Amino acid sequence: MAAAVPGASGARATAALLLLLLLLLGCCGAALAGSPQDQAEQFFRSGHTNNWAVLVCTSRFWFNYRHVANTLSVYRSVKRLGIPDSHIVLMLADDMACNPRNPKPATVFSHKNMELNVYGDDVEVDYRSYEVTVENFLRVLTGRIPPSTPRSKRLLSDDRSNILIYMTGHGGNGFLKFQDSEEITNVELADAFEQMWQKRRYNELLFIIDTCQGASMYERFYSPNIMALASSQVGEDSLSHQPDLGIGVHLMDRYTFYVLEFLEEIHPASQTNMNDLFQVCPKSLCVSTPGHRTDLFQRDPQKVLITDFFGSVRKVEITTETLSLERDVAGFESKFPEEELATEPLKYAEQLPVAQIIHQKPKQKDWHPPGGFILGLWALIIMVFFKTYGIKHMKHVF
Amino acid sequence: QVQLVVPMAVVFGPGSVPRDLPRPLPFRDVQEMEISVNLRSSVTSRYEMRYRSTTGQEEAALAAATAREADAALYPLQDTTLGSLTMYVVPETSSLLPQGINVYVGKHRSALVRAVGSLAALQARLREVAQVMSFTAGSIAAALSDRVPDGRLSPDARRNLKSSLGYEITFSLLNPDPKSHTVDWDIEGAVNRYVKPVLDKLSLVANFSVDSQILYYAVLGVTPRYDKESSSFLLSAHSLPHVINPVEARLGSSAASLYPVLNFLLYVPERSHSPLYIQDKDGAPVSTNAFHSPRWGGIMVYNVEAPASPQASLPLHVDVDVARVMEVFLAQLRLLFGLSREEVPPEFLLECPGNEGLADWELDHLLWAHTVENIATVSTTLTSLAQLLDKIGNIVIKDDVASEVYRAVASVQSAVTKLSLGHLHAAFQASKEAVTSSERAFFDPSLLHLLYFPDDQKFAIYIPLFLPMAVPILLSLAKIVRETRLRKKEPTKMD
Numbered sequence: 001m002a003a004a005v006p007g008a009s010g011a012r013a014t015a016a017l018l019l020l021l022l023l024l025l026g027c028c029g030a031a032l033a034g035s036p037q038d039q040a041e042q043f044f045r046s047g048h049t050n051n052w053a054v055l056v057c058t059s060r061f062w063f064n065y066r067h068v069a070n071t072l073s074v075y076r077s078v079k080r081l082g083i084p085d086s087h088i089v090l091m092l093a094d095d096m097a098c099n100p101r102n103p104k105p106a107t108v109f110s111h112k113n114m115e116l117n118v119y120g121d122d123v124e125v126d127y128r129s130y131e132v133t134v135e136n137f138l139r140v141l142t143g144r145i146p147p148s149t150p151r152s153k154r155l156l157s158d159d160r161s162n163i164l165i166y167m168t169g170h171g172g173n174g175f176l177k178f179q180d181s182e183e184i185t186n187v188e189l190a191d192a193f194e195q196m197w198q199k200r201r202y203n204e205l206l207f208i209i210d211t212c213q214g215a216s217m218y219e220r221f222y223s224p225n226i227m228a229l230a231s232s233q234v235g236e237d238s239l240s241h242q243p244d245l246g247i248g249v250h251l252m253d254r255y256t257f258y259v260l261e262f263l264e265e266i267h268p269a270s271q272t273n274m275n276d277l278f279q280v281c282p283k284s285l286c287v288s289t290p291g292h293r294t295d296l297f298q299r300d301p302q303k304v305l306i307t308d309f310f311g312s313v314r315k316v317e318i319t320t321e322t323l324s325l326e327r328d329v330a331g332f333e334s335k336f337p338e339e340e341l342a343t344e345p346l347k348y349a350e351q352l353p354v355a356q357i358i359h360q361k362p363k364q365k366d367w368h369p370p371g372g373f374i375l376g377l378w379a380l381i382i383m384v385f386f387k388t389y390g391i392k393h394m395k396h397v398f
Numbered sequence: 399q400v401q402l403v404v405p406m407a408v409v410f411g412p413g414s415v416p417r418d419l420p421r422p423l424p425f426r427d428v429q430e431m432e433i434s435v436n437l438r439s440s441v442t443s444r445y446e447m448r449y450r451s452t453t454g455q456e457e458a459a460l461a462a463a464t465a466r467e468a469d470a471a472l473y474p475l476q477d478t479t480l481g482s483l484t485m486y487v488v489p490e491t492s493s494l495l496p497q498g499i500n501v502y503v504g505k506h507r508s509a510l511v512r513a514v515g516s517l518a519a520l521q522a523r524l525r526e527v528a529q530v531m532s533f534t535a536g537s538i539a540a541a542l543s544d545r546v547p548d549g550r551l552s553p554d555a556r557r558n559l560k561s562s563l564g565y566e567i568t569f570s571l572l573n574p575d576p577k578s579h580t581v582d583w584d585i586e587g588a589v590n591r592y593v594k595p596v597l598d599k600l601s602l603v604a605n606f607s608v609d610s611q612i613l614y615y616a617v618l619g620v621t622p623r624y625d626k627e628s629s630s631f632l633l634s635a636h637s638l639p640h641v642i643n644p645v646e647a648r649l650g651s652s653a654a655s656l657y658p659v660l661n662f663l664l665y666v667p668e669r670s671h672s673p674l675y676i677q678d679k680d681g682a683p684v685s686t687n688a689f690h691s692p693r694w695g696g697i698m699v700y701n702v703e704a705p706a707s708p709q710a711s712l713p714l715h716v717d718v719d720v721a722r723v724m725e726v727f728l729a730q731l732r733l734l735f736g737l738s739r740e741e742v743p744p745e746f747l748l749e750c751p752g753n754e755g756l757a758d759w760e761l762d763h764l765l766w767a768h769t770v771e772n773i774a775t776v777s778t779t780l781t782s783l784a785q786l787l788d789k790i791g792n793i794v795i796k797d798d799v800a801s802e803v804y805r806a807v808a809s810v811q812s813a814v815t816k817l818s819l820g821h822l823h824a825a826f827q828a829s830k831e832a833v834t835s836s837e838r839a840f841f842d843p844s845l846l847h848l849l850y851f852p853d854d855q856k857f858a859i860y861i862p863l864f865l866p867m868a869v870p871i872l873l874s875l876a877k878i879v880r881e882t883r884l885r886k887k888e889p890t891k892m893d
Contacts, residue, residue, distance in 0.1 A: 049557070049693045082643035086651060138846060146843045156656060158560060160693065198782030199840065268619075268640050312646075315557070316638045318678050319688040319696060319733065321740075322725045325592055326753055377864075384874045 048203045049160040051312040053078045053088045056137060058169030058178045060093035060129075065249040066240050068096045069110045070168045070210060070256040072118035077263045078164065081311030089140055089155055091127040093179065103247060110252050110260075112244050126153050134184045142195045159200035164208070164309045168256065171211030173234055174219075190220040197223040204297070206309040210255045212237040215291040227274070227297045227304070231255030231281075232288035239287050254286045268311050274301040400773060402443045402766065403820040404532050405482045408524060410451050411460050413489040414513035416520055424450035429525065433535040435542050441770065443538075445528055446820065452486075460486060465494050466749060469504035476508055480602075481762055481822025483531055484508040485524055490515075500745040501527050506758045530742060531759040533766040540736070541771040557692030558736035561768040561775075563830065564605035564657040567593075568695075569727070570649060571718070572616045575668035579702060580713045583664070585610040588720035596728055596755030602823075603764055607655070618665065619644040622674055628683075631667070631674045633699075638676070638689055641697065660734060661695035662727045666702060666716065673701040688726045696730035698723060728755050735764060765826050769817065772829035776810045779836040786845070799842045806835035 055078070057071035075090055096108050097119045108119035127136055139145050140155050157163055169176060175183040196202055207228040209217050214230030221228065231238040231253065240250035241257045252260075258281035266272055278292050278301070294301050307313050410423065427447045434440040452460065459471035468486075476484045488494050490513050495502055500523065502510040509527050514520045540558065559565070569589070573581050589608055597606045618641045622631035633641070651659045667674040675683040676699060690696035700723065702716050732738070737760045739748055751757045780803065787793055809832035816825035 049691070079647075082640075084643070084647040086647075135846065139843070142846070143841050144843050144846050145841075151651065151656065154656070158658075158693075195782070195786065198785070199779065268643070312643050313639045314642050314691045314694060316635075316642075316689045316691045317733075318635065318676065318684050319686050319690050319698075319726060319730050320684070321733065321738070322686055322729045323732070323755060324750055324752075325721055325725050325728070327721045380871060384871050384878070387878045388874045 047160065048162040048308065049315060050157070051083050051087060051162050051164070051309065052155060052157045053083055053164040053166070054091075054140065054155060055088065056091045056132070056165075056167045056169075057093065058132065058167060058176060060095055060132075060179050062096070062099050062101045063249055064169070065096055065108070065247070066252050067168045068092055068094075069108055069118060069252050071166065072108055072123065073110045073116075073252070073256065073260050074166050075123065076118055076120075077260060077266075078310055081263075081266065081307060082268050083310075083312045085122075085124045086152065087312070088124070089126050089153070090124065091132045091137065091140075092125050093132055094125050094128040101248075109244065109247065110257075112242050112251060124152070130179075132179060134178050134182050134188075137178075137184065138188065138192050141192045143199065143201060155201070157201050160203050161201070162204045162206070162309050163202045164206045166208045166210075167217075168210040168253065171209070171213055171217065173213050174216045176209075176211060176217060186217045186220045189217060190222060193221060193226060194223045197225075204299075204308070208259075210238060210253050214238065215293075218293050221293070221296060224296055225298060226293075227301070228293040229277070230291045231286070233291050236288040255281050255288070255290060258285060263306075263310065266306050266310065268307060268313060270305075270307065272306045274304040274306065277306060399439065400441045400770065400814055401818040402441060402533065402538075402770070403818055404443070404445050404528060405820045406445055406447045406524075406528060407477065407482070407484045408447050408449045408487065409456060409484065410449065410487045410513075411489065411492075412452065412457060414487045414492075415451070416513065416515065416517045418517050419449075420517075424448065429521070431535075433538050435539060441538055441542075443533070444818075445525065447524070456486070460488065460494065462494070465496075465502040465510055465747070466504075468494055468510065469502070469506070469508060469749065472508060473504075473506050476506070478507060478758070479821075479823070480765065480826075481532070481820060482507060483528060483759070485527060486510050487513050487520070489513055496747070498745065499747045502747045503527070503531060503749060503759065504757070505749045505751055505754075507531070507762065526743065527746075530746065532762055537736070537763065537767050538770055541767040542774050558767075559658065559660075559693055559734055561771045561833075562604060562658055563834065564607070564655070566651070566655060566657050566659045567597075567606060567608045567731075568649065568651070568659060568661050569608070569610040570661060570663045571610075571612045572645065572663055572665045573612065573614050574617045574666075575670075576614050576713065578669035578712050578714060579666055579716050581612075581666050581716045581718060583718035583720055583723075585720065588724050592721065592724040592728065592753065595753050596731070599754050599756060599761060600764075602761065602826075603768060605657075607657075611650075613645075613648055616645055616648055617668075622667075622671055628675075631671045632677045632683070633674065634677045635679050639691075642691060642694070658693070659695075660731070662730065663695070663697040664718070664723055665697060665699050666718075667699060669712075672704065674699050675701075686726050686729075688730065690730040690733060692734065695734070696727060698726050732756060732760075736767070737763065762822065765822055769813065769822070769826045769829045772826075772833045773810055773813055773817075776806055776829070776832045776836045779840050780806060780810075783836075783840050783845075793845065796842070796844055799839050799845070802835045802839035802842075806832050806839060809835060 053075075055071050055075050057067045059067045071090070071092060075088065078088060079085070096102060097106050106119065107117045110116050110118045127140075140153070143155065145154055155163075167176060169178070171177060174187075175185045176189075177183050193205065196205075202225070204225045205227070207218060207221075207226060209229070210231040211217075213232060213234050213236065215233045218226075218228035218230060219234075232255075239254050241252045241254045243250045259277070262277065262280045274294075278290075281290050283289050297304075415423070425448075427449065429445045429447070431443045432440050433443060453475075455475055456472060459475065460468055462468040462471055472484075472486065484507060486508065488510055492512065495510060495512055500512045504510070509531065511520075511523060511527060514523060541561075569585055571581060571583055571585075573579060589610070593608060597608070600606065618633075620633060620637045620641050622633045624630075625632045645663065646661075649661055649663075676687055676689060678684050686698070687701070688696060688698035700718060702714065705714055732755065737756060742748060749757065751760070783803070787795070809828045813825045813828035813832060816822075816828060
């Protein structure tokens with residue numbers, strides 16, 4: 001008896017252990033079966049239905065080759081991950097590929113040893129050369145575009161669009177230089193984003209900037225649903241990556257180079273999230289400290305997929321309903337009779353009276369009398385001159 | 399606030415009058431309900447019901463054999479203005495409605511409702527029918543989805559097309575393998591026969607323009623899997639989102655118009671990947687072989703039967719059965735607009751709309767949602783425009799911008815008034831005008847704030863210019879003042 005009882009309890013203990021193990025395995029199995037479902041749920045949680053990208057390179061001239069290469073590389077990644085050209089607004093000075101100083105014309109390389117030509121056959125630049133101005137950039141963002149602008153130059157986003165904005169160039173504390181002649185301040189940029197939010201022109205916005213002191217540009221944002229990344233903090237410079245001795249200039253900036261290495265591993269179905277993007281380019285590689293800002297963003301960056309902004313993964317639903325149509329409907333007579341517009345045969349119309357334009361005299365600009373400020377200033381100067389040096393000079397003048 | 403008024407007529411057929419009527423027929427009653435949109439604003443819905451008994455003609459019509467015939471006979475006798483509803487109450491034991499069905503909703507704006515014992519229960523049922531036929535709290539909230547705080551609505555609710563003045567519909571035939579298949583489709587005939595009736599009915603809502611194209615060598619972005627059991631190729635549900643992107647780059651859109659584009663693609667799979675079926679989440683092939691993406695459009699896969707003899711000469715000639723294709727595309731068009739028949743309670747029987755594509759009450763459904771959405775859009779636009787103009791003190795407002803703003807305000811006020819009177823058509827037109835005017839005013843190119851220098855920038859530019867110049871001037875001025883004062887004092891000093 002004494003020997004049987006421990007044996008029985010021992011058997012019961014092992015049976016209990018086995019049951020526990022089975023339960024655990026069962027739970028694991030259920031959890032594993034649940035995770036594709038979870039993934040599908042997470043995938044649908046972002047709430048956007050289309051993606052746009054606005055890629056801006058704000059410099060011109062040959063020695064700013066790396067900024068154009070930056071922008072074109074991001075353009076290629078974004079296209080590879082699925083955003084079509086119709087949804088990308090690319091603003092470049094576009095003076096690199098055909099620059100007389102380019103030893104390999106019609107190419108823009110992003111990697112030493114000329115591995116990858118980012119200026120391929122299908123680059124579609126929407127704003128080029130002198131059209132890249134602060135005014136045009138703000139017009140694209142806010143939508144206050146003259147009615148004659150074609151569709152490809154517009155940002156036709158709606159309240160379910162996720163927009164990626166990438167800017168690169170030369171910047172300072174609170175401003176970004178456009179084409180060496182004007183600048184955009186962080187206040188103006190924040191106001192433009194607020195105008196976009198007021199009109200619900202975006203669902204979520206990812207702002208990436210690769211310039212010196214880039215973090216100053218996102219300090220002033222105050223609209224919701226914006227996430228910002230910058231290549232350097234205030235007071236730091238963003239450095240370039242590597243010069244190419246054949247071309248003679250630096251080919252890319254460090255931050256964008258490492259971001260692109262990161263993006264090369266992303267494919268349209270990948271589940272990588274934003275936290276991984278924040279870790280790209282630590283100080284040891286980049287020399288500057290990349291920064292990011294997520295306080296305005298409502299979702300947790302852990303749950304935001306890279307492809308939410310860089311790719312264009314659409315929500316789909318299976319169609320389960322059909323209409324039933326009567327097949328034998330002969331010609332249909334519209335309830336609202338269409339009037340046949342009297343069309344005359346088309347003929348070529350003189351578009352521009354070229355001869356008239358060439359021989360036109362230049363238009364007289366209307367003359368405005370000088371304003372009060374100028375008049376007052378000159379009166380002051382003249383009065384002071386004559387008072388100081390004596391009235392006797394007047395008779396020499398008049 | 400916005401009040402949505404639905405005028406309803408409730409007609410009691412012989413033998414269906416409930417016993418506990420408060421007053422003898424005919425009488426009027428009003429039911430109000432509040433739909434709260436967010437913490438501060440809400441929309442009230444008001445059902446104005448006129449109870450009456452049937453006229454002789456209506457009784458004769460209700461004596462028909464089936465519900466469909468009764469509905470057809472009743473149609474000329476009803477009030478068919480947009481937004482109004484008519485409900486005919488038939489006795490509980492009536493055989494007009496099939497067994498187990500309590501409500502029959504016709505093609506136009508009427509319904510046949512089976513009577514219930516008490517007035518309260520009947521009113522509950524009538525309210526349910528009215529909600530199906532006009533608007534529900536969910537549909538109004540979905541229309542105002544950008545004003546609802548984020549947490550309360552599921553992401554699925556934001557998938558209907560936004561209200562717009564026009565839509566462009568593009569039908570594309572994708573033929574990735576022209577060497578094996580020569581595909582012909584009579585799209586123009588199909589559009590005239592099947593699509594135009596639907597678009598004519600929807601022409602109240604927006605302008606539609608239709609075009610079509612054929613794309614060769616356009617492949618899907620995903621390689622389908624071969625399934626041995628059914629000896630066919632399968633596209634699983636989770637690979638569908640990646641199908642659209644490679645094709646979209648080639649679809650193109652009209653350069654001139656800014657209306658949203660709805661793409662309907664018909665894909666004829668390559669001979670090496672035929673037949674191709676779409677699998678849903680449970681692994682079963684989808685009967686329609688089609689899927690759609692909210693706010694974008696739909697794709698249908700059209701399988702070509704394998705040729706009878708394996709030595710048939712390539713390319714095979716394929717004539718697309720456009721009627722079958724249009725059934726699916728038009729159903730997808732309805733789903734894109736949010737007209738789904740899936741959330742209807744089971745004891746309802748809905749009449750098929752036939753070739754018109756949608757019933758009159760479904761059109762009303764759209765109009766209610768779009769009117770409310772337009773009014774919300776106009777108020778947010780005008781508010782943000784006012785905030786912008788407040789912030790920049792020296793902005794110049796052109797006369798036409800000002801007149802557009804006035805027109806927008808007047809139109810939106812008229813839309814709200816018409817809604818509270820129950821004139822849905824007029825309210826919708828007014829809301830459309832309001833949206834056009836407010837968009838034109840808000841997006842006027844002259845309102846770019848960059849063009850108006852803020853005062854601190856003026857200081858920043860002019861001070862470095864004039865300050866150095868001003869220093870000697872000011873010093874000289876001081877010297878002059880001192881000299882005049884000295885000279886004034888001198889005569890008094892001299893004796």
